[in-house]
Amino acid sequence: MRLPEPDDTTALAAYVDASAALLGLRLDPDLRPGVIEHLAFLGRAMALVDAFPLPEEVQPGPVFEP
């Protein structure tokens, strides 16, 4: 699940372009740097959460009443 290292901007930019295309998001050239910068921030958040070992039984437990 790991994104490219946030400081590897080339890899991150490639991920941004590919995943935006997959979602049908058009990123105009002037918007792209800001999106990469914020995804780098979120990538650091992902790395922090991901590095923490969670036992399998810890599940979100969403409430859904049929």
Added chain:
Amino acid sequence: VSLGGADAATVADAVRRRTTTARAVVADALARIEKRDAELNCFTAVLADRALAEAGRVDRVVAAGGDPGPLAGVPFAVKNLFDVAGLVTLAGSIINRDRPPAARDAWAVRALARAGAVLVGALNMDEYAYGFTTVNSHYGPTHNPHDRARMAGGSSGGSAAAVAAGLVPVCLGSDTNGSIRVPASFCGVFGLKPTYGRLSRAGVALFSPSLDHVGPLARSVRDLACAFDALQGHDPDDPVSSARAPEPVSPQLAAGAAGLRVAVADGHFAAAAEPEALAAVADVAGALGARRRVSLPEVARARAAASLITASDGATLHLADLRSRPRDFDPRTRDRFLAGALVPAAAYVQAQRFRRWFRDRVRDVFRDTDVVITPTVPFVAPLLDQEHARIDGTDIPVRSHIGVFTQPFSFIGLPALSAPVVRPGRLPLGVQLVGAPYREAEILRVAATLEAAGLLAAPIAPASAS
């Protein structure tokens, strides 16, 4: 009788005892808004005709010997993400202007009206609630009534500033990572984020449904309690609405803080803040005789997980507009929404799993503690265009640091309120009181005790200050 500076309880009492009328009270509020809002920019809509008509109905109930409710004739206003019949629900955006007007009021608006309160308008916010500043590129910034050069905080900035300036005694806001508590602290008013699921969000434009709460802001603890009581109740139209029966807190305020186990949070909550924010906590703890300290584990990770959930949830809600008209978003939110859309699903689910883990650890803390005190924010309201703050000799980006103490508790849905400490001649600062799930009464009892002892107060910001 002039009730210009009165709290909601005083107003409602005067209306019920017929020493004034709801129409006079509401006309007074409309005149204050007319006079002062041009320089503060709290309101995005003022509903004079509707408000005067509703006030007239309240007066007719009183004249007929009936009781319009505990908020009889009290003017209130709502963040413009609450549906108001006949108004387009902007949620701080221009994109939503293309939507039809709301068919009816949000559940929370109807609940306050049932208690006799009178809606007078809708209030400014960060676009789609994604921000802590209420510096909105489309509608302009809301100014802090205590110093117009400073931000009101956000995203419920219009709500906090309108209460701080005495335009109305009560407002509604919403809080996902701190959006009620942060502006309450910066503007020097009380703001309550109740337990997740406790108050219905039906008819509210959501930001991050996993984390969104609604709640009141006011200038006294009794007003906050009264509004909270009026807002309680199960609502099947909000999928996370709790089925618990309402538990009125107003009758419990007199019980005071006696018997409650109060502790100060250390570690994360005692660092990376201006000394005055930590001093406010120490003063309040001292007055309560609270010497015990508690530690919460992995707070930085909790913040990271909350940020991931917020970004993903928020982007998903706005995905169609992000695809078709990204340039119509506020530049202050657009990059974050676009980036949020690209967060991998595995990271999102992992963040939700971590939320469960963190909830369980903090539950352990509350086994022998009733109320935890922290600063609400690390510093007083920054200047409107301030990018950095210097704390402990380190440059810190203001916007990403504002929610450092509020975000961990909304993440796991605990009730938390920001209470303004008395600081004559200085800018407002709040302390945060956090309780166990569904124990709003306990944090409000502590706040009421501190207010009665003169440590907390929300004086109206004088017009000369702005």
